[in-house]
Amino acid sequence: MTSTSPATCDLCDAHKADDSGAFRVLPPVWRHFGAHRSFHGPVSTVKCFEDNTAVKAAVESAGEGRVLVVDGGGSLRRALLGGNLGAAAARNGWAGVVIDGCVRDVAELAACEVGICALAPVPLPTERRGEGQRDVAVRVQGVWVRPGDWLYADEDGIVVSAVRL
Numbered sequence: 001m002t003s004t005s006p007a008t009c010d011l012c013d014a015h016k017a018d019d020s021g022a023f024r025v026l027p028p029v030w031r032h033f034g035a036h037r038s039f040h041g042p043v044s045t046v047k048c049f050e051d052n053t054a055v056k057a058a059v060e061s062a063g064e065g066r067v068l069v070v071d072g073g074g075s076l077r078r079a080l081l082g083g084n085l086g087a088a089a090a091r092n093g094w095a096g097v098v099i100d101g102c103v104r105d106v107a108e109l110a111a112c113e114v115g116i117c118a119l120a121p122v123p124l125p126t127e128r129r130g131e132g133q134r135d136v137a138v139r140v141q142g143v144w145v146r147p148g149d150w151l152y153a154d155e156d157g158i159v160v161s162a163v164r165l
């Protein structure tokens with residue numbers, strides 16, 4: 001799955017003149033934590049803040065090759081995904097998880113056969129209060145990402161498109 005992902009640089013070469021908003025490049029703030037450094041797929045979203053209830057529910061459901069984009073409000077205080085949820089994402093067929101927020105269990109995540117991008121590691125987990133929204137339009141680092149968009153990630157960065165590229 002991952003070896004066939006188009007390179008983000010090639011996608012940007014092809015779409016660099018696209019000013020329609022259909023093709024978007026996320027700001028370069030991401031670190032890779034999963035075993036897959038190149039991944040792509042249609043987007044499903046979670047919007048939450050320092051509560052990973054909805055992230056847990058999502059990665060414990062069938063991923064079907066999708067990329068879960070988590071708008072965590074950029075919080076650096078709590079980890080929205082760790083080794084258990086990373087393993088669940090891999091087991092349930094998610095292509096990747098992109099978290100505008102933090103992760104933990106870095107060594108365990110490195111062994112998860114899935115793409116995982118986040119801002120940083122932090123060891124403090126969330127407290128689950130049942131909050132969070134699923135499959136709403138989110139803003140990730142200032143860029144709109146919508147369910148059904150296509151996301152492409154590799155070591156050069158992350159791009160999002162309204163259509164499959």
Ligand SMILES: O=C([O-])CC(=O)C(=O)O
Binds near residue numbers: 052079086105
């Ligand atoms: O359960 C959590 O909140 C995060 C975590 O540590 C894991 O996924 O293993």
